[in-house]
Amino acid sequence: MSSSIQKTEDVKRGDFAGIRDWVFDLDNTLYPRHSNLFSQIDQRMTLFVADFLSLPKDEARLLQKDFYRRHGTTLRGLMLEHDVDPDVFLQYVHDIDYSWLSPDPALGEVIAALPGRKFIFTNGDRRHAESAARQLGILENFEDIFDLVAADLVPKPAAETYDKFLARHEIDAPNAAMFEDLARNLEVPKRLGMRTVLIVPNNFEDTFGDVWEHEGHDGDHIDYVTDDLAKFLKGLT
The missing domain is CATH 1.10.150.450 (DNA polymerase; domain 1)
Structure with a gap:
């Protein structure tokens, strides 16, 4: 593991003191990759x-x-x-079995405790995001879902898609934080001034997914890396 990776216990709460909008990817971010x-x-x-x-x-x-x-x-x-x-x-x-996800009340509690608004920003569609978040028991904690349809079918990491998301919800990027499982999807948010947090599988197993998917996980556009989203958020609240 790269020495540049900040583990959950190393979170500097001051880095997130001004954050008022919390943006979460869905797949392999709000629910863990090991859920499959x-x-x-x-x-x-x-x-x-x-x-x-x-x-x-x-x-x-x-x-x-x-x-x-x-x-x-x-x-x-x-x-x-x-x-x-x-x-x-x-x-x-998206015609799948959502019972594979276990409800996560602890995650719901820490998301609810964050100051400000919370959003799901996904390359999937709204129905999928709602189904997954409902199964997790966290759907009611989110202000809105910005899905692929809202992005006019142009997915992350296209810069125009982040612009559309920020404009729609009147988000000031320097006062926002984004949580993602793909490092490349955090390059634009970092450039816009957002705090960036990369979500990785337990113990950051280098064999997960396709190799290219985790290229750049130790780049300068990543502020923090964690394999436990709920614990990371609890450290901020």
Whole structure:
């Protein structure tokens, strides 16, 4: 683990003293990666690509990941290169079993205790975010959900999408903090002046996900890294 990573117990509360808007990614951020919920979505995306483009599953998998890396989401790649209907895609890939998530009352308590407003900012759709947050028992703690549809189907890390989010909710970036599981999605928030916190799996296992997904986890655009969101937030309150 890089020496630049600040563990939960090293949080400087003063760094967050002026924060009034708290922005959370959803998948593998508000719920832990080890819940494996996103694996259901991931598998359904592969099946969608395979069926839509009449490809063997292994080829569809490679193409899905290529879209994800080059365009920010698999959907964005399918839209740009194959004119897919986004509503059909989103409905299909989010038809999953949310009971895989365990309610997290401790997380709900610390989110509720944060001063100011709280938002979910996701590359998924609102229905998915609401379903996951409701299963966790934390949905009522959020002011609003800014989803891929609100972003006009342009996903993070596109700068224009952060601009739309901030403008819609009249957020002053230097008074906001963002929590994400992908380091690349924190580059723009940091440039805008937001506090940035990277959420990683327990003990920061380097083998999680695709290698490129955690490239830059020790970059200057990351203020803090934690593998326990609830504990980190409790340290601020």
